[in-house]
Amino acid sequence: MSAVEVLRLPLSVDLSGFIALLQRLEVPYRVSEESGEQVLWVPGAQLAEQVRGLYERFPDGNPQVELPQEAPKAPVRAGVIAQLKASRVTSLMLLLTLAVAALTGLGDNFSVIRWLSFQDFQIEGDYIYFAPLAEGLAAGQWWRLVSPMLIHFGILHLAMNGMWFWELGRRIESRQGGFMLLLLTLGFSLVSDFAQYFSSGASLFGGLSGVLYGLLGHCWVFQRLAPCPAYRLPPGVMAMMLVWLLVCLSGLITALGFGAIANGAHIGGLVAGCATGLVGGALARLRR
Known part of the structure; x- marks a missing residue:
């Protein structure tokens, strides 16, 4: 509650x-x-x-007064089903992500991945050939601008992104509604995908991490301008995520053999999230 x-x-x-x-x-x-x-x-x-x-x-207090007996006492933690119903957009996004993870075999089924990637591609031997982005858009494949967020490579990649989306998505859905969460998710996906495309060129990338940095930046800036319980993140969360971003930018994660990191998507999402948090927080502050 x-x-x-x-x-x-x-x-x-x-x-x-x-x-x-x-x-x-x-x-x-x-x-x-x-x-x-x-x-x-x-x-x-x-x-x-x-x-x-x-x-x-009784603004000064009164030792004789009693609340009605039907007044609720300490809040009871909602069960899993109740939480899912209260966060419908968050839950549906995670359900869609899990379904795509199953269809793509967590990054192994390239015949499905190629329909969700930012650019269509063909694999010939040890080489991958990407079709121009404009070619796909001209064919009406506009979903490619946001669909890479649904692609995950490995169970750890999926688990970490899913956990953070559940945590941040529910906060935004409870404070600003499911429609706003959907708009922010699609918007951050669009910005982070283009940021990654411009920073790395034609490449295969995916995951919710760009969106997550957007949601994180949104909550962080919004909270500083218009404080509210929903956006009050645990101490150190923002610092931890920024440190992780710097570690990824350093190239250490790739050097250790954990795969390429979509740093452009992370930075693009974070900048976009800070911008929406600035606008949303300023408007909320004016309303107060």
């Missing part, structure tokens, strides 16, 4: 009496300081309405 904002008050307002009341009633809460204000959060919209009404009646 996600946290819901109850009150947003100046720092000069003394909330200690009301907080003591919430503690006595065993109401789960959290107080944060954002943009020079103190914000009170509780889990769930129903409890938020009750606490908001409670503050209107």
Whole structure:
């Protein structure tokens, strides 16, 4: 159950009496300081309405008051099915990715991969020949501009990307809705694919990592401009991902024999994500 904002008050307002009341009633809460204000959060919209009404009646606290018995207590962690239903776009994207992984044999079935790659290609002996991008687009194969995000090479590649998309996708879907998550995913895929194409030329690449760097940048910048619980990432996550990006850029991963890294896609996705986070966060800040 996600946290819901109850009150947003100046720092000069003394909330200690009301907080003591919430503690006595065993109401789960959290107080944060954002943009020079103190914000009170509780889990769930129903409890938020009750606490908001409670503050209107007893802003200084009152030891005699009791919440209605039907008021929810501590939030109960939703089961897997409930989480899937609450994050439909995230779940559908992962389901589609798993289906493509099965059809492509995690990168071994080139007869299927060639229909999803950024450019069509033919394999002759030890060589791979790519068709011009314009040729595929002229034939109406516009899906190639975003479909490489569905291709994964190996179970570790799939598992890591799937885990991060589940984590970041659910955050954005809960805060900005499934349609926005879909637009961001397709947009970041488009930008990261072109960034990789321009940086490496004709090549076979794939995976959600460019999209993931976009989602990460979006959450990071959005949170700095318009703080919200959904986009509050665990400490060190952004630093870890940036360090990983630098390690990949250094060529160390390729030198160790782990395969080529789509660095252009990572950088393109991150820049695009920071841009959308800047716009979205600024608009959210103005609305507040």
